[in-house]
Structure formats: C-alpha cells, structure tokens
Amino acid sequence: MFSDKELIFTAETTPDLSMDLESSVNKIIPLVGLADAVNITDSPNCKTKLSSILVAAEIKRKELDVILQLTGRDRNRIAIESEILGAASIDINKVLCLTGDQPSEDGPKAVNEFNGASLIELIDTLNSGKITDGTEIASPKEIYAGAADDLYTHQSKPEAIDSLMSKINSGAKFVQTQYCFDIEVIKFYSDLLLNSGKDDSWKVLVGMGPLKSAKQADWMRKNLWGINISDEIISRLDKSEDPVSEGEKICIELIDQMKNLPGIDGVHLMGPNCETQSAKIIGACL
Numbered sequence: 001m002f003s004d005k006e007l008i009f010t011a012e013t014t015p016d017l018s019m020d021l022e023s024s025v026n027k028i029i030p031l032v033g034l035a036d037a038v039n040i041t042d043s044p045n046c047k048t049k050l051s052s053i054l055v056a057a058e059i060k061r062k063e064l065d066v067i068l069q070l071t072g073r074d075r076n077r078i079a080i081e082s083e084i085l086g087a088a089s090i091d092i093n094k095v096l097c098l099t100g101d102q103p104s105e106d107g108p109k110a111v112n113e114f115n116g117a118s119l120i121e122l123i124d125t126l127n128s129g130k131i132t133d134g135t136e137i138a139s140p141k142e143i144y145a146g147a148a149d150d151l152y153t154h155q156s157k158p159e160a161i162d163s164l165m166s167k168i169n170s171g172a173k174f175v176q177t178q179y180c181f182d183i184e185v186i187k188f189y190s191d192l193l194l195n196s197g198k199d200d201s202w203k204v205l206v207g208m209g210p211l212k213s214a215k216q217a218d219w220m221r222k223n224l225w226g227i228n229i230s231d232e233i234i235s236r237l238d239k240s241e242d243p244v245s246e247g248e249k250i251c252i253e254l255i256d257q258m259k260n261l262p263g264i265d266g267v268h269l270m271g272p273n274c275e276t277q278s279a280k281i282i283g284a285c286l
Contacts, residue, residue, distance in 0.1 A: 001094070001144050001173055001174065001203070002036055002037070002174070002203060002265075002266075003036055005036075006259070007255075007259050007265070007266050007267065007285070008036050008203060008205060008265050008266025008267070009034070009035050009036050009266060009267055009269070009282045009285070010035060010036055010037045010038065010039060010067065010176065010205055010266065010267070010268045010269070011028075011031050011035045011038050011039070011268075011269045011270075011274075011275065011278040011279070011282070012038065012039045012041060012209075012268070012269065012270045012271070012274070012278075013027055013028050013038055013039070013040060013041070013055075013059075013275055014040075014041040014044060014049060014272065015040065015041070015049040015050035015051070015052060015055045016049065016050055017047070017048060017049055017050070018050055019050070021050065021054065021055070021058060024050050024055045025055060025058045025059055025062070027273075027275045028059055028062070028064060028275055029062070030275055030276045030278075030279035031064060031275055031278065031279050031282075032062055032063065032064050034279050034282040034283055034286070035064065035278070035279070035282060036065060036266070037064070037065040037066060037067050037094065038059060038064055038065075038066055038067070039066075039067045039068075039069055039096060039176070039268070039270075040052045040053075040055050040056040040059070040066055040067070040068055040069060041069050042068075042069045042070055042071045042074075042098070042100070043071075043074070044101060045101050046073075046100075046101050046102070046103040046104075046107055046108060052068060052069065053068060053083060053086060053087055053092070056068050056087070056092050057090050057092065060090065060091065060092060065094070066092055066094070067094040067095070067096050067146065067176075068087050068092050068094065068095050068096070069095075069096045069098060070083065070084070070095050070096065070097060070098065070119060071098045071099060071100025071101075072098070072099055072100060072111070072112055072113060072114030072115050072116070072118070072119055073099065073100030073101070073102065073103075073110045073111065073112060074100070074108075074110070074111055075111055075113075075114075076111050076113050077113055077114070077122075077132060080113075080114060080119070080122065081122070081126070081131050081132070084122075084123065084126060084143060085126075085137070087143075088126075088141045088143055089141075091141075093141060093142060093143050093144055094143075094144045094146060094174070095119075095123060095143060095144070095145055095146060096146040096147075096148065096176060097116045097117075097119035097120045097123065097145055097146060097147060097148075097172070098116050098119075098148055099112075099115040099116045116147065116148060116167075117147075117163075117166065117167055117170065119145070120145045120147060120167050120170045120171055120172050121170050121171070123143050123145040123171060124145070124170055124171035126140070126143060127140075127142060127143055127171065144173040144174065145170075145171050145172050145173060146172060146173065146174045146175065146176060147164065147167040147168070147172040147174075147175050147176075148175070148176060148177070148178070149164055149175050149176075149177045149178070150177060150178040150226040151177055151178070151180045151185050151186065151188075151189045151206070152178075152180070152185060152226065152228050153226075154188070154189060154192055155185065155188060161192055161196050164196075165196055165197075168202055172202065173201070173202050173203070174202060174203040174204070174205065175202065175203070175204045175205065176205045176207060176268040177189075177204070177205070177206050177207040177268070178207050178225075178226035178227065179207050179208055179209060179220075179226070179227045179228075179229075179270065180206055180207060180208060180228070181208060181228075181229055181230065181233055181250065181254060182228070182230065183254060183257045183258060185228075186206055186254075186257075186258050186261065186264065187258075187261060189206075189263075189264075190258075190261040190262055190263045190264050191263075193263035193264075194262055194263045198263040203265040203266065204263060204264055204265050204266075205265060205266040205267055205268040206258065206264055206266075206267055206268065207267075207268045207269075207270055208251050208254060208255075208267065208268075208269065208270070209251070209269055209270040209271035209274055209278075210244070210247040210248050210250075210251055210269070210271055210274050210277035210278065210280075210281060211229070211233070211237060211243075211247035211250065211271075212243060212244050212247055212271075212277075213237055213243045213244075213247075214234050214235075214237040214238035214243065217229045217233060217234050217237055217247075218234055233250060236250065244277070247277070248277055248280055248281050248284075251269070251281045252281055252284050252285060255267055255281070255285050256285070259285075267285075269281060269282070
C-alpha cells in the first residue's frame with residue numbers, strides 16, 4: 001500500500017475553483033520525488049472546486065501516488081460507488097473516507113447517505129467483488145480505505161479508541177489524523193495504539209502542517225474543528241522575523257521527536273496552498 005520505509009510522508013492539495021486543470025495539477029510538482037502520496041481534497045468547507053478525481057488522475061501521471069478524499073456529504077450510494085469504481089479503474093486505489101464538512105442552513109443541500117465509517121464498510125463490500133445490492137463487479141481491484149482520527153479526542157473520551165478500532169475492523173488500512181503539534185499528545189496516542197493491538201497491517205500518519213503566521217494559527221485553533229495549537233507555538237510565530245520559515249521549523253522539530261515512536265508510521269502534512277512548504281519539510285527530514 002505504501003513503500004516500506006522508516007517514515008511515510010503524505011501531503012495535501014486542494015483543486016482550484018477553475019476550469020484550468022493544469023493550474024491545480026502544477027501545484028504538486030514540488031512534492032514529486034519527495035512525498036509518498038498526495039491527498040486530493042473533496043470540496044472542503046462545502047466550497048465548489050474542480051473535480052477531485054480528475055485532478056487525482058492527472059497527478060497520478062506525474063508519477064506521484066494519490067489518495068482520493070471522499071465524503072458522504074454530496075453523493076448517494078450510486079454516485080459514490082461509481083466514483084470509487086472510476087478511481088480504481090485508473091489505479092487510484094487509496095480512498096480516505098470522510099463524513100465531510102456540513103453546510104450551513106442556507107448552504108447547499110447535503111445528501112449524507114454515508115459517513116466516514118459507513119464508507120469504509122462500503123469499500124469492504126466492493127473489495128468482495130460486489131456492489132451493495134449484490135451485483136458482481138467485472139474485473140475487480142483491491143481498494144485501500146483510510147480513516148480520519150483526532151488525537152485530542154482520545155484524551156477526553158476513552159471510548160474514542162473503540163470507534164477507531166471499529167473502522168480498522170471494518171477494513172481501514174491507514175489512518176490520517178487531524179493536526180497535532182504536541183509531542184506529549186502524540187506519545188499518548190502511540191501508547192494507546194499499541195495497547196489496542198496496533199500492528200503493521202495498518203498505518204498511522206499523524207497530521208500537522210506548516211503554519212504561516214501567528215494570526216493564521218490563532219484563527220485555526222478558534223475556528224476549525226479538531227485543531228489545538230499551543231500559546232507557545234503562537235508566541236514563536238509572533239516573535240519570528242520569518243514566521244513562514246518558523247512554521248516549517250516547528251514541523252521539522254516535531255517530526256524528529258516522533259519519528260521513532262512505536263505505532264506511528266508517518267506524517268500527513270496539511271494546509272491551504274502549502275505544497276511547496278510541505279516539500280521543504282519532507283526534504284529536510286529525509
């Protein structure tokens with residue numbers, strides 16, 4: 001599923017609101033030869049973007065593996081099954097299964113026939129060679145489902161590990177987490193995974209991202225779900241003469257601290273328009 005290496009690196013890109021395919025694809029060029037795969041987001045924050053599967057297919061041609069993010073928010077069963085079959089037909093075989101950001105009351109209408117957990121179960125059904133109504137799939141291929149997780153939830157809700165393990169037992173083969181910039185929280189998560197039977201059959205990638213300014217970091221922790229950024233990090237960014245470089249340094253330091261933790265297999269780098277910064281971070285850690 002991923003190359004056999006000491007630490008796996010994935011990054012993230014969001015397609016543009018554009019009919020120019022090349023502009024969305026070219027953003028990932030700095031990551032070619034560095035990242036093990038790049039996630040293609042699925043209209044985050046309920047904002048229309050260029051088709052993620054189209055962008056993923058074109059990036060795949062750049063010899064960079066892709067992870068298709070897929071939400072249950074916008075599609076019914078037929079549309080989701082068709083999307084996954086289409087991805088698998090062009091060898092896009094990794095799908096991060098998400099519920100999706102939900103629209104406001106005056107926003108677009110959500111479908112929500114599936115959430116992240118039931119999408120994983122759907123992929124397990126497809127891997128049996130059939131769609132959900134039992135019809136056989138011609139020329140089936142294996143698809144690797146991924147699950148999202150939040151490290152901080154496990155500290156406040158001990159039962160949260162049961163939800164994660166349910167996703168693993170339903171067929172998830174990799175986990176990518178929300179942002180975490182706290183090594184003690186990551187160590188707690190490492191111990192929790194090992195105590196829950198973590199083995200090499202599924203991979204865990206801890207999420208983080210290059211913060212660009214104290215203002216951005218403060219906005220993120222106040223407005224985005226699952227993001228905790230300490231006052232210490234805000235202060236470092238605020239005092240730095242070059243906060244962009246400081247944000248990269250924060251990630252590099254954290255990766256160095258966590259790279260040998262048991263149960264942690266890699267890093268997932270996220271953030272808007274951070275492809276070049278993510279490439280710099282990966283390059284510094286290799």
